[in-house]
Amino acid sequence: MKRIQQCLILLALALAPLAISAAPETHVFELQHRKATSVLPQLQNLYGQEGVSFSPDGQSLTVRAEAEQLAEIKELLKTLDEPPYQVRMKVRHRDLATGSESRGTTSRVYSTKGNTMRSITVQDGQMARISSGRVTRVPVAAQGNDNPAALLEEVDLSSGFLVKPSVISRNQVELQIVAIRNEPVEGMKDYETAGVVTIRRANPGEWVELGQEKSSMQQREGSRVYATSGDANRVWEINVEVLKPRR
Numbered sequence: 001m002k003r004i005q006q007c008l009i010l011l012a013l014a015l016a017p018l019a020i021s022a023a024p025e026t027h028v029f030e031l032q033h034r035k036a037t038s039v040l041p042q043l044q045n046l047y048g049q050e051g052v053s054f055s056p057d058g059q060s061l062t063v064r065a066e067a068e069q070l071a072e073i074k075e076l077l078k079t080l081d082e083p084p085y086q087v088r089m090k091v092r093h094r095d096l097a098t099g100s101e102s103r104g105t106t107s108r109v110y111s112t113k114g115n116t117m118r119s120i121t122v123q124d125g126q127m128a129r130i131s132s133g134r135v136t137r138v139p140v141a142a143q144g145n146d147n148p149a150a151l152l153e154e155v156d157l158s159s160g161f162l163v164k165p166s167v168i169s170r171n172q173v174e175l176q177i178v179a180i181r182n183e184p185v186e187g188m189k190d191y192e193t194a195g196v197v198t199i200r201r202a203n204p205g206e207w208v209e210l211g212q213e214k215s216s217m218q219q220r221e222g223s224r225v226y227a228t229s230g231d232a233n234r235v236w237e238i239n240v241e242v243l244k245p246r247r
Helices: 002-021 036-047 067-080 148-154
Strands: 025-030 053-057 060-065 086-103 106-123 128-131 134-137 160-169 172-181 198-202 207-215 219-221 224-243
Touching: 025 067, 036 053, 036 060, 036 067, 060 067, 086 160, 160 207, 160 224, 172 207, 172 224, 198 207, 198 224
Parallel strands: none
Antiparallel strands: 025 060, 053 060, 086 106, 086 224, 128 134, 128 160, 160 172, 172 198, 207 224, 219 224
């Protein structure tokens, strides 16, 4: 019996270093190019079921895991912590208008067509606004808000589109599109969003339709009143190009 106890003690002493080496450790990784929240989904997919905990804070990522796992995560972060891609977005619209105009005894039918193109370069995940033939970046303060109604409180946009590109690969980009119309509706102060958020995927060089803007026209000239009736459709399209990250 005494001999068995001695063997158990020796076995426990032999296994003690292994237990100590497998104890979880906490390490803080400092990222150079990315926010910790941007790399978190990939790490959680790999280690979420293995008891590894992550705590992101700006460009710092606190990880609690075993030493071997920490070493693996360190190597993974070297790959994930890359400068964000740049996305060049070209936007064009086609104006199609039909209607009739009456002024006194004169009336005529007209239609107009036109084309225009604008371009802008944004970082992967940065939002741009498209309105009245202009394409501009959304202020950084509004970037993190994905609620269309809340975004419109911060962005001066009465009609048009908000577009956020997310690079899936060099050969494909996901576009988050919010269409806005300047028509007050119940439950919203000034704007109506046409749908919630539309998700589309585009290949570089491919023109993808964002949607249409519609308007009708009436005019008054001095003391003489005349009417112009009709509907104007502006069809917006977007083309994306993925550029190499800036280092």
